[in-house]
Amino acid sequence: MNVNHELTGPEGAPVVVLSNSLGTDMRLWDEQVPALTGRFRVLRYDQRGHGGTEGKPGPYTLAQLGGDVLELLDRLDIAEAHFAGVSLGGMTGMWLAEHAPERIGRLALICTSADLGGTAWLDRAATVRAHGMAAMVEPSLPRWFTPAAAERPDVRAKFGDMITRADAEGYAACCEAIAGMDILDDLPAITALTLVIAGAEDPATPPSHAERIAAGVAGARVEVLSPAAHLANAEQPEAVNRLLLEHFGGAA
Numbered sequence: 291m292n293v294n295h296e297l298t299g300p301e302g303a304p305v306v307v308l309s310n311s312l313g314t315d316m317r318l319w320d321e322q323v324p325a326l327t328g329r330f331r332v333l334r335y336d337q338r339g340h341g342g343t344e345g346k347p348g349p350y351t352l353a354q355l356g357g358d359v360l361e362l363l364d365r366l367d368i369a370e371a372h373f374a375g376v377s378l379g380g381m382t383g384m385w386l387a388e389h390a391p392e393r394i395g396r397l398a399l400i401c402t403s404a405d406l407g408g409t410a411w412l413d414r415a416a417t418v419r420a421h422g423m424a425a426m427v428e429p430s431l432p433r434w435f436t437p438a439a440a441e442r443p444d445v446r447a448k449f450g451d452m453i454t455r456a457d458a459e460g461y462a463a464c465c466e467a468i469a470g471m472d473i474l475d476d477l478p479a480i481t482a483l484t485l486v487i488a489g490a491e492d493p494a495t496p497p498s499h500a501e502r503i504a505a506g507v508a509g510a511r512v513e514v515l516s517p518a519a520h521l522a523n524a525e526q527p528e529a530v531n532r533l534l535l536e537h538f539g540g541a542a
């Protein structure tokens with residue numbers, strides 16, 4: 291799998307991997323990279339079918355999405371990394387922390403869920419395969435941002451572009467990965483020190499999902515940000531940067 295990625299920050303510094311959500315790409319992390327590269331080597335990448343990473347025919351599984359990260363780490367000769375993921379990226383991180391614990395240092399799970407599966411995702415996959423990614427722009431933005439932010443022209447332009455540039459088959463196949471996921475019972479196997487961040491106004495993965503993750507992962511703690519919807523790292527970049535730096539051990 292040829293995973294599109296960007297590696298920046300000081301050589302030899304601890305590595306932080308950043309994993310994007312459904313319908314976005316590595317630009318989701320634009321506000322985090324400058325803050326993190328002061329202390330960390332930052333590896334951000336595009337999930338399958340998103341940004342510059344090809345969308346092979348699906349359905350996908352979390353194991354495949356996690357496998358893409360392991361292949362990338364091997365290719366770049368990175369033995370271990372901290373990991374932060376938003377939504378689908380967080381699900382990928384939980385899979386990695388369970389199945390490749392020796393590769394994951396600390397884990398930050400942002401606006402995500404361990405039990406988001408269900409048939410509604412199959413309906414969404416069918417819609418996208420039938421009508422293309424443009425059909426996803428207007429329904430997605432009000433889930434991703436609180437009303438004031440969702441109206442901002444710069445937000446609409448940037449995140450609308452991410453959605454429309456995603457590959458419809460890749461997006462649909464990621465929906466199918468979510469449809470089949472319920473990893474609540476697997477959470478006690480995670481040993482990585484875990485921070486769970488939720489957006490108080492997130493309609494997709496409300497704070498109750500963060501609480502369920504934290505109840506399953508020993509030592510995990512929850513932070514709820516407001517105002518913030520599903521893309522809390524984009525809506526509250528300074529708060530998220532501070533929390534990530536504290537959690538990964540890079541705070542000044």
Ligand SMILES: O=C(O)CC1=CCC(=O)O1
Binds near residue numbers: 310376378430494520
């Ligand atoms: O439905 C959305 O757009 C929100 C979302 C669910 C999983 C994910 O990665 O994003």
